[in-house]
Amino acid sequence: MSRILLIEDHERLADLVCKGLAGAGVAVDVVSRVDAAWAAIQHVSYQAMILDRGLPDGDGLVLLQKLRKAGLGLPCLVLTARDALHDRVEGLEAGADDYLPKPFAMDEMVARVRALLRRPVVLSTLDPTCGDLTLRTDTGVLWCGEKSVALSPAELQIMVLLLRTPQDVVRRTALEAAAWGLSEAVTPNALDVALHRIRRKLLVIGSGQIIINVRGHGYALREQDAAQ
Numbered sequence: 001m002s003r004i005l006l007i008e009d010h011e012r013l014a015d016l017v018c019k020g021l022a023g024a025g026v027a028v029d030v031v032s033r034v035d036a037a038w039a040a041i042q043h044v045s046y047q048a049m050i051l052d053r054g055l056p057d058g059d060g061l062v063l064l065q066k067l068r069k070a071g072l073g074l075p076c077l078v079l080t081a082r083d084a085l086h087d088r089v090e091g092l093e094a095g096a097d098d099y100l101p102k103p104f105a106m107d108e109m110v111a112r113v114r115a116l117l118r119r120p121v122v123l124s125t126l127d128p129t130c131g132d133l134t135l136r137t138d139t140g141v142l143w144c145g146e147k148s149v150a151l152s153p154a155e156l157q158i159m160v161l162l163l164r165t166p167q168d169v170v171r172r173t174a175l176e177a178a179a180w181g182l183s184e185a186v187t188p189n190a191l192d193v194a195l196h197r198i199r200r201k202l203l204v205i206g207s208g209q210i211i212i213n214v215r216g217h218g219y220a221l222r223e224q225d226a227a228q
Contacts, residue, residue: 002117003027003181005049007037007063008079009056013102017050017079020106021113029181032056034063041067043177045137045157046074048116053080053091061094068095075116079109128163130221131209133202135159147205154179154194155201162211162221171218195219 002025008014009032018028029044031037034057037049051060064076076098078091083101091099097119098112128135134143140156141148151159157178161170172191179194180186199211210224 002047003029003044004113004117005037005040005044005046006030007034007049007055007060008032008052009054010052016106017109020110024110024114026110026113026117027181034058034060037063038066040177041072041074043161043174044181045160045178048075048077048113048119050077050079050113051096053078053082053087061091061096064091064094064096075119077109077112077116079104128160130163130166131223132207133163133209135163142201142205144202144205144207149201149205151198151201152194154190155198158191158194158198162219166221169214169218169220175219 004021004026006014006017006028008017008030014030014032018030021028029040029046031040032055034055037051037060040046041049051064053060060078060080064078067074067076076096078096078099079102080087080091080099081102088099088101097116100109100112127137132144135141135151135156136143137156137160140151140153142151142159158175161175161178176186176191179191195211202209202211208224209221212220212222214220
């Protein structure tokens with residue numbers, strides 16, 4: 001199932017958008033602020049986002065410009081009450097892929113989101129690496145030299161986050177958000193099971209990288225010799 005991020009501070013409208021997209025098979029995580037949206041995008045690999053402009057902590061276009069400067073080409077639909085021509089031009093020049101003024105027809109919004117989801121997401125680092133590991137995000141295959149192993153969708157998102165933050169300790173909540181999104185209920189041991197499977201796969205391909213548990217803080221990717 002595709003997962004997108006909705007940045008909208010009007011709760012009723014956000015709920016209606018979520019229901020409309022759920023009927024089209026699209027899962028939605030909702031945040032209401034620019035800072036929360038930026039944090040969510042660091043932890044979850046979304047296929048697209050819907051962005052309001054008038055948010056409690058600023059214009060949503062600030063977030064969009066920040067993403068584009070960071071090299072993230074996440075497809076974006078701006079959904080806003082600002083419908084003047086100069087507003088639309090400003091949004092498109094800031095990096096929006098589409099611009100739909102409020103009020104809008106739900107069917108049209110869903111169709112526009114589906115169109116965005118058909119576009120490839122351009123990431124600043126398509127194939128993250130660390131030590132002897134290279135992750136092919138397009139196929140979900142983790143490589144170590146000539147050996148490789150396929151990852152499940154949740155395992156893929158966990159490894160993307162760990163590989164893109166080498167040596168950093170990643171909190172448990174961040175890994176759960178990356179693997180299953182912000183709105184999906186996660187069983188208490190789901191992350192432990194996923195990490196156990198990834199560790200076994202690292203052994204299978206003979207990697208010198210291991211996932212360590214920094215008690216009370218989170219998890220990190222380390223060279224096996226350095227971790228001992």
